[in-house]
Amino acid sequence: MIRRIFLATAIALAAVTASAQNATELVTLDSRQDSQGWEAVGRLNIDNSGFCTAALIRDRLLLTAAHCVYDSNNELISADKLVFQAGLRNGRAAATRNIIRIVAHPDYVPDGPTARVDGVRHDIAVLELSQPIRYSGIQPFPIAARPFAGDEVAIVSYGKNRAEAPSLQESCTILGRQSGALVMDCDVESGSSGSPVFRIQNGRAQIVSVVSAVAESSGNKISLGTSLQEPLQVLLAEFAARGPAKPGGEQRLIQIGERNDTGAKFISSN
Structure with missing residues (x-):
């Protein structure tokens, strides 16, 4: 796609x-x-009809293009129709996870297969995995x-x-x-x-x-x-504002230039 x-x-x-x-x-x-060191990049399968590429930015969060998660009618695809295969190589994936939540950038406007250049700036989405990927060989x-x-x-x-x-x-x-x-x-x-x-x-x-x-x-x-710099921060704030995926949780926002496992900012959704 x-x-x-x-x-x-x-x-x-x-x-x-x-x-x-x-x-x-x-x-x-x-x-x-x-492929060593690149296993956190994977194939995002879309409703058995196509695919995009995505990458882990946290053990439970993927980053991809927003237009990948919209259908031909410019409607958001249901999360349960997406599957992520980390490090997929010759039919075998290092990890496979379902998607439980999709959040596209709030300013992204789906415009089909022929895009406007000014729409590219917001063409990102964060996807939440059904379970975290926590293997030493797959680092966000x-x-x-x-x-x-x-x-x-x-x-x-x-x-x-x-x-x-x-x-x-x-x-x-x-x-x-x-x-x-x-x-x-x-x-x-x-x-x-x-x-x-x-x-x-x-x-x-x-x-x-x-x-x-x-x-x-x-x-x-x-x-x-x-x-990514400003659009990703806006997107992650939007993600956090929609509430935690599990009771009592908080969404961790990744600060530009920081590692994903230290020094990140937390925003309460309550």
């Missing part, structure tokens, strides 16, 4: 061309050794501050004709920003929606964006992602 945008104005062709020369090819992570990813033009990023995704194992593009580039969206030269296709975009710092992968759409700029294919 991926949406298409045709940009009326876009990043200069020279920037796109120069960046494309530096982007690496997709590499399939089809062995245990290759921290969230990093917004990247800048010229920054090198990586992407792990599932996609058309590569649905059974994740693929890694180890190096692609942030080309710039437009209407609140990050413009990248990362290689995405159907199924890549919701894929985490990473900045690697001190050997640690940190999520800086979520893939929303593919676009064309002067005939060149580019990808668009949500800039």
Whole structure:
């Protein structure tokens, strides 16, 4: 599942061309050794009719694109029709969980397969798992501050004709920003929606964006992602405001630049 945008104005062709020369090819992570460290990325199966990519940001919370959780009538899909398969590789998942709650960004407006570029900025959703994933080999990813033009990023995704194992593009580039969206030269296709975009710092992968759409700029294919910093905080606050999933609980909000297991903020829903 991926949406298409045709940009009326876009990043200069020279920037796109120069960046494309530096982007690496997709590499399939089809062995245990290759996929080590990326197991918290998984395939989000949608009502047995398609899939997106999602990633753990807490042991019970997933981050993906909001448009993945809406149907063709722009109605929110029932949570019980979604299944997350962490680290799915060649028919086997490191963990499989049902979804019990979906919260899309409150400012996201579903607009079908052909998106508006200004809608990308809010194209994120948080999904709650039926049970936490607490395995030493599956560690939730921290969230990093917004990247800048010229920054090198990586992407792990599932996609058309590569649905059974994740693929890694180890190096692609942030080309710039437009209407609140990050413009990248990362290689995405159907199924890549919701894929985490990473900045690697001190050997640690940190999520800086979520893939929303593919676009064309002067005939060149580019990808668009949500800039997470402010939209994610708004989304998590919305998630907390809807109340805890279990009696007496509180929702833990992830602060930008902090690890998911320490120093986070708690907001009471009562």
